[in-house]
Amino acid sequence: MPISRRELLKALAAAGALLPTATLAKPRGRAGHVVIIGGGIGGATAAKYLRLAAPAVRITLIEPGNRFLTCLRSNDVMVGHMKLDDITFTYDALRSRYGIEVIHDRCIGFDPKRKTVQLDRGGKLGYDKLIVSPGIDMIHGDVEGYNREVAESVMPHGWKAGAQTLLLKKQLEAVPAGGTWLMVAPPLPYRCPPGPYERASLVAEWFQRHNPTAKVVILDPKDAFTKDVPFRKAWERLYGYNTPNSMIEWIPAAQGGKVLRVDAAAGIVHAQAGAFRADAINYIPPQRAGTLAFRLGLTNRDGWCPVNRRTFESEVVRDVHVIGDASVADAMPKSGYSANSQAKVAAQAVADMLAGRTPGEPAMINVCYSLVSQDYGISIADIFKVVDNRIIKLPASGVSPITDSPAQPLLEAIYQRNWHRTFANDCFA
Amino acid sequence: MSLSQRLARLFALITATFAASAIAGKEPAIATGKMLGDTCASCHGTRGKSFDEYMPSLAGIDRQQLVRAMRDYRADRRASVVMNRIAKGYDDREIEAIADYFSRIR
Numbered sequence: 001m002p003i004s005r006r007e008l009l010k011a012l013a014a015a016g017a018l019l020p021t022a023t024l025a026k027p028r029g030r031a032g033h034v035v036i037i038g039g040g041i042g043g044a045t046a047a048k049y050l051r052l053a054a055p056a057v058r059i060t061l062i063e064p065g066n067r068f069l070t071c072l073r074s075n076d077v078m079v080g081h082m083k084l085d086d087i088t089f090t091y092d093a094l095r096s097r098y099g100i101e102v103i104h105d106r107c108i109g110f111d112p113k114r115k116t117v118q119l120d121r122g123g124k125l126g127y128d129k130l131i132v133s134p135g136i137d138m139i140h141g142d143v144e145g146y147n148r149e150v151a152e153s154v155m156p157h158g159w160k161a162g163a164q165t166l167l168l169k170k171q172l173e174a175v176p177a178g179g180t181w182l183m184v185a186p187p188l189p190y191r192c193p194p195g196p197y198e199r200a201s202l203v204a205e206w207f208q209r210h211n212p213t214a215k216v217v218i219l220d221p222k223d224a225f226t227k228d229v230p231f232r233k234a235w236e237r238l239y240g241y242n243t244p245n246s247m248i249e250w251i252p253a254a255q256g257g258k259v260l261r262v263d264a265a266a267g268i269v270h271a272q273a274g275a276f277r278a279d280a281i282n283y284i285p286p287q288r289a290g291t292l293a294f295r296l297g298l299t300n301r302d303g304w305c306p307v308n309r310r311t312f313e314s315e316v317v318r319d320v321h322v323i324g325d326a327s328v329a330d331a332m333p334k335s336g337y338s339a340n341s342q343a344k345v346a347a348q349a350v351a352d353m354l355a356g357r358t359p360g361e362p363a364m365i366n367v368c369y370s371l372v373s374q375d376y377g378i379s380i381a382d383i384f385k386v387v388d389n390r391i392i393k394l395p396a397s398g399v400s401p402i403t404d405s406p407a408q409p410l411l412e413a414i415y416q417r418n419w420h421r422t423f424a425n426d427c428f429a
Numbered sequence: 430m431s432l433s434q435r436l437a438r439l440f441a442l443i444t445a446t447f448a449a450s451a452i453a454g455k456e457p458a459i460a461t462g463k464m465l466g467d468t469c470a471s472c473h474g475t476r477g478k479s480f481d482e483y484m485p486s487l488a489g490i491d492r493q494q495l496v497r498a499m500r501d502y503r504a505d506r507r508a509s510v511v512m513n514r515i516a517k518g519y520d521d522r523e524i525e526a527i528a529d530y531f532s533r534i535r
Contacts, residue, residue, distance in 0.1 A: 383518025
């Protein structure tokens with residue numbers, strides 16, 4: 001279909017690609033203009049819930065990508081139970097149903113005094129409130145022999161879904177009969193605390209079906225991990241854990257699990273316990289707040305963003321709210337569920353502040369389901385409150401009980417799959 | 430200022446006064462029904478509207494039915510996969526606020 005230059009320009013302008021600086025920096029509406037940077041789970045949820053809380057506010061979402069892949073369930077993509085399409089979401093509903101202006105561009109800086117953000121291609125954009133959801137980035141170079149190039153070739157982390165997930169999948173499938181798949185688990189704090197152990201479990205399940213004499217080794221700089229009690233019970237039930245024929249070997253810090261250096265060319269990881277040769281290596285490095293957080297000067301000495309726990313307003317820069325993995329949220333884990341919950345609190349706080357109201361009491365939650373096999377799920381569920389500017393976990397909630405009921409883990413596995421769809425809708429649709 | 434605006438202001442003032450007196454009493458402040466309800470939405474759908482047989486819709490639910498279900502989960506009188514654990518994170522006033530919120534959604 002032929003399209004005139006004029007129509008093309010109009011279409012591009014509607015997509016935010018060609019709006020001149022003057023238009024973007026136009027005076028804010030009476031109800032205010034909120035700019036949200038980062039279209040992951042936190043940013044998308046914040047945009048949607050801000051619209052629900054503040055119908056008249058102008059909302060602009062800045063995100064370089066035109067679709068988002070959830071890390072959630074990317075382990076299922078690695079073992080072939082889901083496709084990348086199943087974990088891919090667009091910004092169409094945010095635009096069409098919620099009237100949010102989505103601009104596919106990169107934020108390269110801001111002026112907190114003038115309250116403008118600088119976009120890479122689109123000039124300056126004024127804001128009354130800024131919400132940033134920077135996510136995480138990997139720390140390369142903490143261990144000799146490991147760097148970005150190694151991460152993108154022979155030792156993928158698979159901690160951001162997409163190309164890394166497919167690389168992991170390819171390497172898993174290439175493990176020879178009776179070979180070894182090795183994971184280097186990260187130190188806390190990192191995104192998705194149960195994620196490494198779910199992944200190791202699903203690799204073991206894949207081996208049971210496709211490569212039954214192959215083994216999984218986890219080198220861990222920690223001595224404990226979230227849900228470790230039900231995880232290890234499930235490993236006993238499913239993968240012979242704690243027997244000589246165990247398919248999974250977990251080497252904690254106390255047994256020399258800390259990695260000292262890697263030899264990428266030879267496929268060897270040198271840990272305190274000795275040298276481990278493996279046919280596939282999944283190196284999950286230490287993490288820090290996403291680069292955006294550093295670019296905007298929102299981080300503390302530890303590389304994370306300190307915030308007021310009731311509103312998620314930055315403790316470093318006024319009128320900037322930081323949500324999701326990058327924020328310092330005490331007892332809340334760095335999870336998609338936490339980011340979604342924090343986004344709702346921040347959106348309500350921003351709506352209240354713009355309307356001259358004092359934000360009320362926040363309420364937050366985190367629920368994480370992990371699969372130990374396709375038919376065996378375990379979960380953690382916690383409710384959080386803010387006391388003296390600290391997020392605390394209420395004592396009652398917690399981890400799946402270990403029971404003899406075969407229905408419990410099966411139902412948790414079913415819940416997991418159903419939950420992913422509902423959750424993604426709560427964020428993006 | 431129109432009459433309806435004045436009435437709205439008056440109503441807001443009365444509400445705020447009641448809220449303030451509640452704070453002055455011994456009961457600590459709790460989140461609004463909407464704020465609490467938003468914690469349910471990550472599984473039960475935005476504003477409690479889901480299309481999932483395992484995590485049912487809460488929108489338009491009978492108030493007493495939801496209050497009773499949450500109390501039963503919390504006391505482990507009703508079996509569940511995760512709701513027993515989640516319900517333990519909410520006190521009676523919060524459960525009632527959640528039930529008020531969802532029961533009013535049409």
